[in-house]
Amino acid sequence: MDTGGLELREALRKEHLSRRRGFREAEREKIGSRILEKILEFPEYQKARRIALYADMRGEVPTGGILRAATQGGKAVFYPRVIPPGALRFFRVYLSSELREGTFRIPEPVFPFEERTPEEFDLIFVPGVVFDLQGTRLGYGRGFYDRALAPAASRKSKAGLAFGFQIVPRIPLPPDDRGVAMDWLITEERIGRIN
Numbered sequence: 001m002d003t004g005g006l007e008l009r010e011a012l013r014k015e016h017l018s019r020r021r022g023f024r025e026a027e028r029e030k031i032g033s034r035i036l037e038k039i040l041e042f043p044e045y046q047k048a049r050r051i052a053l054y055a056d057m058r059g060e061v062p063t064g065g066i067l068r069a070a071t072q073g074g075k076a077v078f079y080p081r082v083i084p085p086g087a088l089r090f091f092r093v094y095l096s097s098e099l100r101e102g103t104f105r106i107p108e109p110v111f112p113f114e115e116r117t118p119e120e121f122d123l124i125f126v127p128g129v130v131f132d133l134q135g136t137r138l139g140y141g142r143g144f145y146d147r148a149l150a151p152a153a154s155r156k157s158k159a160g161l162a163f164g165f166q167i168v169p170r171i172p173l174p175p176d177d178r179g180v181a182m183d184w185l186i187t188e189e190r191i192g193r194i195n
Contacts, residue, residue: 021058119151159184
């Protein structure tokens with residue numbers, strides 16, 4: 001059993017959640033605007049026709065500007081919805097008003113009309129608590145995104161959104177880790193491709 005690595009991952013998660021909570025809203029929005037500028041210049045975003053996004057919560061990188069820019073640019077935007085017992089399914093959203101508090105108090109699509117699978121997206125923006133330079137991601141620990149993205153794991157379409165302080169050199173992984181690695185990391189400082 002990898003108890004040392006597990007303890008270190010939990011410590012990383014707690015530390016970065018605490019740092020994120022310590023962000024003043026004005027600072028979060030300011031840095032979020034810089035991240036949005038990077039995304040708008042990102043060739044993978046520019047050529048994408050169908051993207052997956054998430055509703056930010058608990059101090060995550062703000063995503064409302066991405067939704068507005070994408071829909072104004074004619075892109076189809078899909079948000080996840082938790083389907084019990086623990087699957088993520090993605091439904092099209094046109095406006096942020098089409099999101100309502102759902103499972104775990106996360107905003108989810110209210111009108112689940114048009115559904116797509118992760119394999120059908122040109123670009124998938126993924127939230128996380130901590131990322132490392134190899135594309136490893138620590139989320140909240142429930143594995144929803146890892147399970148949902150597993151079928152699309154070989155596609156070079158997964159972009160982790162994070163503030164610069166959320167990137168660490170390496171996250172310790174257990175030998176049996178089934179997490180899906182990111183292909184890109186996007187922060188206010190840069191867009192980095194993971195090889």
